[in-house]
Amino acid sequence: MRPATAADSPALEAMILARSSWLEHRGMPSWRASAQDLAGQAENTDGSMWLLVADSPERIVGCTTIQQQTPPWGWTEQELAEPADYLYSTITDPADREHRPGTIIALWAVDRAAREGKHWVRRGCMFPGLVRYYETQGFKLFHEVQRTRNRIYLMGRRAETIEELPQLFNVG
Secondary structure (H helix, E strand, C coil), X not given: CEECCHHHHHHHHHHHHHHHHHHHHCCXXXXXXXXXXXXXXXXXXXXXXXXXXXXXXXXXXXXXXXXCCXXXXXXXXXXXXXXXXXXXXXXXXXXXXXXXXXXXXXXXXXXXHHHXXXXXXXXXXXXXXXXXXXXXXXXXXXXXXXXCCEEEEEEEEEXXXXXXXXXXXXXX
């Protein structure tokens, strides 16, 4: 994992469009309309977007964005008081599904949060299928919130060091 840079935007957009095609082929909503904007997050100088890359030659396998604060809606005051990272815009290349890049990214985030003294890693999603998938990564559903037209499922996992993480990084 490494921070994204502005130079990553074109390859990142191509990866997002590949995932969008994969989703659309299965009748699911995609990021196609916002692919350029999402890839543009790589240009943020705050280093909030991270990339999972494969070596030889380097190519983007996945991305996630980490906020240092949990969005305030949907969480209790007590939950918001606990140090946490918040993941969003986690997208992976469907060509690498067999390596489980989404799980690698999630476990890396859990480990990173623990090493930085955070108590939690949180995330939200809009689809029950993603809730089930994130549960396989050790996340627990905490809240369901109705936001305008969308129901948001808010999830969390305690931060902890992941000893087997180095072995998981044999992607691509």
